[in-house]
Amino acid sequence: MRNVDETARRLIAVKQLGRPRSDRRLRTGYSSLAHLQRFPVDALKIDRSFIAGLSKNKEGETLIHTLVQLGKALSIETFAEGIEQEEQLSKLKDEDCDSGQGFLFARPLDAAATEAFMQSAGKNRAATLP
Numbered sequence: 171m172r173n174v175d176e177t178a179r180r181l182i183a184v185k186q187l188g189r190p191r192s193d194r195r196l197r198t199g200y201s202s203l204a205h206l207q208r209f210p211v212d213a214l215k216i217d218r219s220f221i222a223g224l225s226k227n228k229e230g231e232t233l234i235h236t237l238v239q240l241g242k243a244l245s246i247e248t249f250a251e252g253i254e255q256e257e258q259l260s261k262l263k264d265e266d267c268d269s270g271q272g273f274l275f276a277r278p279l280d281a282a283a284t285e286a287f288m289q290s291a292g293k294n295r296a297a298t299l300p
Contacts, residue, residue: 178208185210206244214241216267218252225257238265 206214216237223230234250241248250262253272262270276287 178210181209185212211244211246213247213249213268214244216248216250218272221250221252221254221258221262221272224261225255231261234261234267235265238262238267241268242266 214237216234220230220233220237224234238248247268250258250267250270251272253259253262253270253274255274258272259270259274279287
């Protein structure tokens with residue numbers, strides 16, 4: 171991120187190659203939101219630190235609401251990481267967050283366990299929240 175012009179050029183080139191969207195997520199916990207205007211971003215990844223604060227206070231709920239609405243306004247996917255409690259999932263669904271992941275759905279899995287999980291869960295319960 172030291173050379174914003176070069177980063178933007180490379181991200182545009184990756185997008186033109188048709189790379190998976192996960193390669194072009196802007197993490198709210200680690201990247202400046204100012205880059206949303208400059209980079210070809212497909213998803214806004216909401217860091218687990220925001221999800222953890224979701225049930226602690228009103229400010230946490232307000233931040234999640236704002237981040238999801240920002241994604242909607244920019245027509246990009248909102249993806250929440252670190253969902254560990256049903257209450258967090260419920261609030262994210264209420265806000266219309268697009269997708270998420272976390273221990274609530276499954277612990278980290280190796281390739282074989284992931285395949286078994288996907289088959290048993292239908293179409294990956296963790297992929298879409300609503």
